[in-house]
Amino acid sequence: MGIFDVLRALFGGGQPTADDGRTEPTDDESATTPDDDGAESTDDGGFRIPENTTRDERVPFGALAATNRAELHENAEEFAEFWSEYELDFTPSSIPDVDAMVATQQERANYLSIDLGDGYEGAVAPMASEPAAYFGEVMVRNYDAEWTFDEDFGWALQFGNGQIVNIFKTAHQALEGDPPFVMLHDTFVEDVGLDGDLLDTDGGRAAVMDVDEGIDPDDFDDEAIAAAAGERDAEELIEDVRGDAEDHVEAWPAYEFDYSVESLERLDELVTAEFSGPAFADAEVGSTDDEASILLTAHTVNAGSYFGEVLRRELGGSWRHTETDGLQLELPVSDGAARVSPIAMAESCLAGDDTFTDRYAGVREVLDEVGEQLESGD
Structure with a gap:
């Protein structure tokens, strides 16, 4: 029986x-x-x-x-x-x-x-x-x-x-x-x-x-991952970040991520609903020691890529990659440019220290201030 x-x-x-x-x-x-x-x-x-x-x-x-x-x-x-x-x-x-x-x-x-x-x-x-x-x-x-x-x-x-x-x-x-x-x-x-x-x-x-998610941390070799990343050129990495943004959209259809500024409120709702609970309390972005950390890292990259694409589409600019600064988004301001790191911002948001809506407002504010300074010659 x-x-x-x-x-x-x-x-x-x-x-x-x-x-x-x-x-x-x-x-x-x-x-x-x-x-x-x-x-x-x-x-x-x-x-x-x-x-x-x-x-x-x-x-x-x-x-x-x-x-x-x-x-x-x-x-x-x-x-x-x-x-x-x-x-x-x-x-x-x-x-x-x-x-x-x-x-x-x-x-x-x-x-x-x-x-x-x-x-x-x-x-x-x-x-x-x-x-x-x-x-x-x-x-x-x-x-x-x-x-x-x-x-x-x-x-x-x-x-x-x-x-x-x-x-x-x-x-x-x-x-x-x-x-x-x-x-x-x-x-x-x-x-x-x-x-x-x-x-x-x-x-x-x-x-x-x-x-x-059925992920086994033993399947992740940190040295192999680092070596594979080092073999990719800037063009491939930029293509990857756009693909990561699309992956984010496809992974959460209920949130209707359409690359609009308004969708950042839904992105914050997603973070609260999915990543603020006890399952991720001890997770560490960038770590491959446990499943929660691996998942948090993957979602941070995808959410950061989506956030970066919202910034790029709304404010203009383009993705840039350098050996020194890694992957950043270069945004036009007056006669110059300002660079931000959307994925680093996403790490703070998924950790509960910030929100994507506030981060977007902050970027707009900084661009306006820098533009005013450049125009005045200060």
């Missing part, structure tokens, strides 16, 4: 009754421990305790969801069969029915504590885990997504762009609020760029927990 089956037994899943479709657990069905075979790792990922997530000796929700991918598929099929009064046909259009079902069951969103042995225990709410398994299977069957066993999250959704989402934690975190799955679907369609239609064009977007 898999973990999902255990949870169904404990909370009455698969045994409909006359009142609400579920039965109460019996006194002797209070907890369980996976057997030795179920706890072993398999080529398919298998049930195991993720090495990086046993904080306070508790196991993440995704590690308790299934023992392998086949069981995840079976869990979703069983969920759809059990709730047959809803149209759960594994299409995106069925996701509103999942939310409708969750809305009728949230009062039963109690957590089950499971003793896993060796000092570890886990807790899971079936009213989050079961719908999450179905929702994940819908994403796998209809979009560029797959189940993966993540060393931080346990079973999670991985999208074609490399992002790994802790879907079971996200579902659990949403238990006390509105049913989350339509919001999750639309969040992924917009933020990941999935080829699908929004289910609720006027609805909100979900706070997705623990997004992992």
Whole structure:
């Protein structure tokens, strides 16, 4: 019996009754421990305790969801069969029915504590885990997504762009609020760029927990990276920065980055929403020692490149690269020019020390002052 089956037994899943479709657990069905075979790792990922997530000796929700991918598929099929009064046909259009079902069951969103042995225990709410398994299977069957066993999250959704989402934690975190799955679907369609239609064009977007880009710091060789950068000439580096700006636009379609000055307010909103949380509290731009730092560096470069392109398009000028000063944006002022470093400015903004809107205003102010001085001959 898999973990999902255990949870169904404990909370009455698969045994409909006359009142609400579920039965109460019996006194002797209070907890369980996976057997030795179920706890072993398999080529398919298998049930195991993720090495990086046993904080306070508790196991993440995704590690308790299934023992392998086949069981995840079976869990979703069983969920759809059990709730047959809803149209759960594994299409995106069925996701509103999942939310409708969750809305009728949230009062039963109690957590089950499971003793896993060796000092570890886990807790899971079936009213989050079961719908999450179905929702994940819908994403796998209809979009560029797959189940993966993540060393931080346990079973999670991985999208074609490399992002790994802790879907079971996200579902659990949403238990006390509105049913989350339509919001999750639309969040992924917009933020990941999935080829699908929004289910609720006027609805909100979900706070997705623990997004992992699937980056391994061990894959980054600092010396090799530095050597490769040193081989690129100024023209190639300038072409790169324009490409980085486009990457930024494509990565965040929900923010409608159109290179306008007004879009800098949305850029500040993005920084607050995505990079001001605890996940990046200890991250260091330029470091390749951990995933958070690598991600922060990449987003700093992309956001700085976008900011530089907004400056260039609005104020004129061009990108310049020298061995001494690196990559800068040269902006015209009176009969001369002033140089700024948009990526260095972005580092300050993503660190929370400044905003892009204030930086833009500052650049305008400096250019006006320098222009006045040049014109007066001071």
